[in-house]
Amino acid sequence: MTESGLRTPPALAPDTLRIVPLGGIGEIGRNMTVFEIDGKLLIVDCGVLFPEEDQPGVDLILPDFSYIGDRLEDVVGVVLTHGHEDHIGAVPYLLRLRNDIPLIGSQLTLALVEAKLAEHRMQPWTLTVTEGQLEQLGPFQCEFVAVNHSIPDALAVFIRTAGGTVLHTGDFKMDQLPLDGRRTDLRHFARLGEEGVDLFLVDSTNADVPGFTTSEAEIGPTLEVLFGKAGKRIIVASFSSHVHRVQQVLNAAVLHGRKVAFVGRSMVRNMAIAAKLGYLNVPANVLVDLKDVGKLRDDQVVLMSTGSQGEPMAALSRMANGDHKIAVGIGDTVILASSLIPGNENAVYRIINGLLKLGADVIHKGTAKVHVSGHAAAGELLYCYNILQPKNVMPVHGETRHLIANGRIAQSSGVPASNVLLTSDGAVIDLAEGRARIVGQVECGFVYVDGQSVGEITDEDLKDRRILGDEGFISIITVVNRSTGKIVSGPDIHARGVAEDDSVFDEIKPRIAAALEEAVTASTDHTTHQLQQVVRRVIGTWVNRRLRRRPMIIPVVLEA
Amino acid sequence: MTESGLRTPPALAPDTLRIVPLGGIGEIGRNMTVFEIDGKLLIVDCGVLFPEEDQPGVDLILPDFSYIGDRLEDVVGVVLTHGHEDHIGAVPYLLRLRNDIPLIGSQLTLALVEAKLAEHRMQPWTLTVTEGQLEQLGPFQCEFVAVNHSIPDALAVFIRTAGGTVLHTGDFKMDQLPLDGRRTDLRHFARLGEEGVDLFLVDSTNADVPGFTTSEAEIGPTLEVLFGKAGKRIIVASFSSHVHRVQQVLNAAVLHGRKVAFVGRSMVRNMAIAAKLGYLNVPANVLVDLKDVGKLRDDQVVLMSTGSQGEPMAALSRMANGDHKIAVGIGDTVILASSLIPGNENAVYRIINGLLKLGADVIHKGTAKVHVSGHAAAGELLYCYNILQPKNVMPVHGETRHLIANGRIAQSSGVPASNVLLTSDGAVIDLAEGRARIVGQVECGFVYVDGQSVGEITDEDLKDRRILGDEGFISIITVVNRSTGKIVSGPDIHARGVAEDDSVFDEIKPRIAAALEEAVTASTDHTTHQLQQVVRRVIGTWVNRRLRRRPMIIPVVLEA
Known part of the structure; x- marks a missing residue:
């Protein structure tokens, strides 16, 4: 055992396979x-x-x-x-x-x-x-x-x-x-x-x-029933690599006289590859370009989209926010033919709620057999x-x-x-x-x-980000005259993400100034770092007591 | 309809009930x-x-x-x-x-x-x-x-x-x-x-x-079976207000000769209230104080704990991190007798993984009937x-x-x-x-x-926090001499949560300085805000192009 808890492996012996x-x-x-x-x-x-x-x-x-x-x-x-x-x-x-x-x-x-x-x-x-x-x-x-x-x-x-x-x-x-x-x-x-x-x-x-995992083939009949009931546009979302899921959407579209447009960069790219290599069997005249969808009646359209995991920039999320050229409306049917990866629940439910508010029917694996693992x-x-x-x-x-x-x-x-x-x-x-x-x-x-x-960002950077994201930061900038030791500018306080109006800091500025000038006077060989620590201490204590928060504190002392 | 999309309701008519x-x-x-x-x-x-x-x-x-x-x-x-x-x-x-x-x-x-x-x-x-x-x-x-x-x-x-x-x-x-x-x-x-x-x-x-929601009473028999199989300590987590869930834990403990300690401030408080008012029926000698648990054999102990939703400061989460006086070990049984509220999945799975790594058996509603809605x-x-x-x-x-x-x-x-x-x-x-x-x-x-x-924090503050949390910030501090227009200190760059070493900024500092001095020279009636915008533009463009990031940028120009 080394100090870091790592155990250096022995040299690899002959006729031995090493797996790491x-x-x-x-x-x-x-x-x-x-x-x-x-x-x-x-x-x-x-x-x-x-x-x-x-x-x-x-x-x-x-x-x-x-x-x-x-x-x-x-x-x-x-x-x-x-x-x-x-x-x-x-x-x-x-x-x-x-x-x-x-x-x-x-x-x-x-x-x-x-x-x-x-x-x-x-x-x-x-x-x-x-x-x-x-x-x-x-x-x-x-x-x-x-x-x-x-x-x-x-x-x-x-x-x-x-x-x-x-x-x-x-x-x-x-x-x-x-x-x-x-x-x-x-x-x-x-x-x-x-x-x-x-x-x-x-x-x-x-x-x-x-x-046992249910067969993928059981999804086809469900899609056929859902397509049969849909009176307006159908939007299906799934992973852009799920060729067989898309195949079943194409098949159901043909059965119900609809045309399919691929939506989302990876969906367009992957399905072109799958079709070219013969993994996706594209029936004649079933595909339509997204830009031509407007020429079709609503009940002739299927949009096969990415964004099933609630990715905020994907097409489905933008449709749910009313922020996509496809304006989802009353009577449209949205099928999330996809898994729900742990951690994505809130994002996906936000999309479902958004689509429902726009008047769409939303079907997902919780309500119909539209996904298997x-x-x-x-x-x-x-x-x-x-x-x-x-x-x-x-x-x-x-x-x-x-x-x-x-x-x-x-x-x-x-x-x-x-x-x-x-x-x-x-x-x-x-x-x-x-x-x-x-x-x-x-x-x-x-x-x-x-x-x-x-590989440049460290776990320390992520810890900083978590603090910044939860608590915001306060930066305190003071310029001290190198020769007189007097404050010539500041303390200037900039806060972001902290729950208060900037004026709340007015009461602490004189105390920071006083503590700084005292520190400068007390010792002639202070370092900038020491002065910054003085500022950090004064404002840190005050913020914890007064605001009950622990924002990141960035004290800056400049000597001019 | 008012401008904000609000519709002022009419005056309330007689014999009319208003609900808001x-x-x-x-x-x-x-x-x-x-x-x-x-x-x-x-x-x-x-x-x-x-x-x-x-x-x-x-x-x-x-x-x-x-x-x-x-x-x-x-x-x-x-x-x-x-x-x-x-x-x-x-x-x-x-x-x-x-x-x-x-x-x-x-x-x-x-x-x-x-x-x-x-x-x-x-x-x-x-x-x-x-x-x-x-x-x-x-x-x-x-x-x-x-x-x-x-x-x-x-x-x-x-x-x-x-x-x-x-x-x-x-x-x-x-x-x-x-x-x-x-x-x-x-x-x-x-x-x-x-x-x-x-x-x-x-x-x-x-x-x-x-x-239909299954009856709460169906959980008792499951607990009895699980308690019967457990060879060492049993830790049950649920909401601290779920008196009937706790009642069934007490009953199963009595049946198997175990004593129960309440863990977590709200669990202790709520069960004291429920017992005093007669909602919780506490059999004689079943309760034990957490501090006395060490005197019992492992197979005599049930810990009834909070933290079932993965709350990081709750007892269960600290046990999973090995950061609690109860050291969970091989053969202990942990029962999450609780729901899994959307959004908490990752936190709860982290706890389950942590407890499993420590050698505990973990039972949850996905594996046994230990929760009903x-x-x-x-x-x-x-x-x-x-x-x-x-x-x-x-x-x-x-x-x-x-x-x-x-x-x-x-x-x-x-x-x-x-x-x-x-x-x-x-x-x-x-x-x-x-x-x-x-x-x-x-x-x-x-x-x-x-x-x-x-009510002081605004959605704008939360947007700032999200940017800070995702991207970090860069603050650029420059002190300009009021009379000469020359830079007397800085640009000083402080970055947190940005994916790079601070030295990466060395190349941009001279360009900021040059742009600032040019702006000061070009116009004598510039405002501080205008100078800060100059700094923001120079570094913003550079950061987007060079780092492909969009951190918050805080330009500070002080005149001394």
Whole structure:
């Protein structure tokens, strides 16, 4: 144990596979796992995490690349299991460090990551793979397995090494009647299980949900009924990568003689990619450009929109605020065909209330079957464990509560408790001779993207922001004459976000001035910092007592 | 219509009852309704609303009392339907305006409000009432009706006036097997229905939940099973006013030979009141003081705690952070016997994850039947409408989505759509000759309590806080010599919450200085404000372009 609580891992022994998750363990997002053997590294996924309310102003959170920072030349490739942001979103930031790391993934996954990289003016090296395919990447033999998820063309990856075999599911569920017929391939899982899975890295997102995830196909009939009842415009919101959800909207539109316009930049972009590659089957004449929607009758229109999570700048939120060219009105039907990610509730309910006030009917997963999850629930996970019978299990992709629930399912299938690894980001796990062990812990902090800056904002900055946001600040500026020690200007007080009129400070200014002049007179060798501390003390005490607040206090003393 | 969108209501006609909700319509909280006839006012409830994440630093939100501000002498009393904060929390602030307004309520309700007022060093005038009781309060004849809710001794109030009759439910549900045998009195409702309910003000909180709320009594058996399985300490968290939930915890503790310690100031206070008045039946020797818990074996302990909504300073949150004298450990059982109020999800999940990391088992309403709601679901509301057959309906206590759902239930029971009033805070409704009409709209903003200040913080201050919290600020201080126009100190740049090291500003300082000196030289009659605008422009453009951020910019130019 080092002082910081980190445990330096031992040197990697021969014929041992090292696994280091740099994200996704203890959080839903920034999934990234590093595999190492024979001096080479293989990365699976490289995603972003979205900030919570105690990380104000942060745009994105990246995995901490510092563990591999000086080993980038040893990276043989990044396997991307599917095209969601929490699995591909950090790729541009990794490629800034070395731009020729090969990206390995399915056709759709690579198309989505290439579109993202194009926005960063980057062009990656890629290797397109498909289910059943074998690729030797340095000392790693990768075999890809079809899995079903809320985006098409997702893959699990089976990794054979001299240290043992690992199956990493990526995100998956086990829809037995998927829209594209591409199920999670349990025959393939069975073959791998018979060969022997030494370590199973398995999606935990829904491990605490009992039973089975409903089939995506059950949403189509609900949409058809809702479309049949709608008398005016229909607006459907979902994730912009949910090709099968959009497919069912297109199908229902055709059935009811409506045309569909895509709304929102990512929806337009992703559906163009999905249609071009054949993942989205676009019936003839069903699409219409948003700018031409006005030429149609209201009952001929479907708007397929982003913003289902209440994102304030997305189209749906602006419609709910009456701040979008589409003026939602009485009789319009809005369908939130989407999940409700914890933390987004208030934002989403604000949108629902706004749309209802405008007279729209609003349907969401609380009132109709318009959403199913993309992740395997407890019952499905148990099938997996029973088919694979892995020697060791490491739940991934989840908060502590999900990881623990998943570990319990593994145990209920017969995996010994000692072979279930509950880890955290930065854990170092060594696999050899069929046994996986936690052998150390490396530094693995949050890396914040904030405007143009990557990794420059610190937790201290965020603490400042939380104080500023909750309490505001008071800045007190005083100019002192260097030779006479007299105040020549100020104290000038500027306050923002503090609950009072500026005139409230009039009573404290003379006391600050007096305390400052006293300090200047008392000692000739005072520092500016000492004078500022005098100001801080006087006003801090007063503010706490008088206003019962604790704003940030910025005392500035200038000598002129 | 006035310019602000307010519609001045007409003078109140004779034999007309005016109803003005000052809170609770369009939000869950700060419930308050004003009734007026013959120059007298009756108030029902006076609660607080808890702030959301876009109201940073706010402690509480009050109803806007300005509508009754100059009519306080006409107030005949405040009927308090039950003792929850969203119905009584603003009473101290109302009594600051006139301290002898009589408070009317049940025994428990008044005891809770008196305890609250004692903390504000206030002693109210009170009138204790019970179900069936009639009280003439000026021109208002009030008849009280037993209703069941998640706190004992709740009352609905039936108000007879020359303008018509109104039944206000307060908060309620229709548990048919309540723990104390005190059901919502449907026989009483039936009698009032036969007499005639001109206007029905009805709790909408669960109107969008289909079916029926499960009985509170079903939680007892679950607790008994959980207590039976627990090998070490048991920690139960719930609202501190939920006497029946606590009663069932006490019962389960007795059954399993455990002792219960109350944890959290409001839990200790409320349970003392409830026990003293006989609402909580405390078996002999079941209670133990928190400070004596250490003398018991772990399997003899139940801690009954506050903090079920993730409140960061409450006992449960501190236990999850390992920051409480009760050190939660492996094998302890934590039961969140509570709702999950939208907006609190992340805070509550953080606690669950923290407790799981410490080795505790965590049970919550997602995993076991340890919570039922306190509000009538759609099926129960339909019973009410059918028994009461009101002439007019005004859904109260809810966001737009709840009010609309409740209105639809009313219509499905046969109330004509034109007699269902969907209103908002500040709406003015006149009731005469069996017809209720919206006749105006009065000013009814949020009144923020923030530290010592009430109503001083504005929405503009909150906007400042949101900017400060998301983006931080940059303050630029420059001292200019009044006579020479030369800069004698600065530009001095102070930034907080901005994602960069202060040295990043070095490159912009000379440009600010140059722009300032140019401005001073160019015109001799410049104002300080103009100079500050020069600074703001230079640094604002640079920050947006260079950092891609929009922090608050505070330019200060002092002339010395």
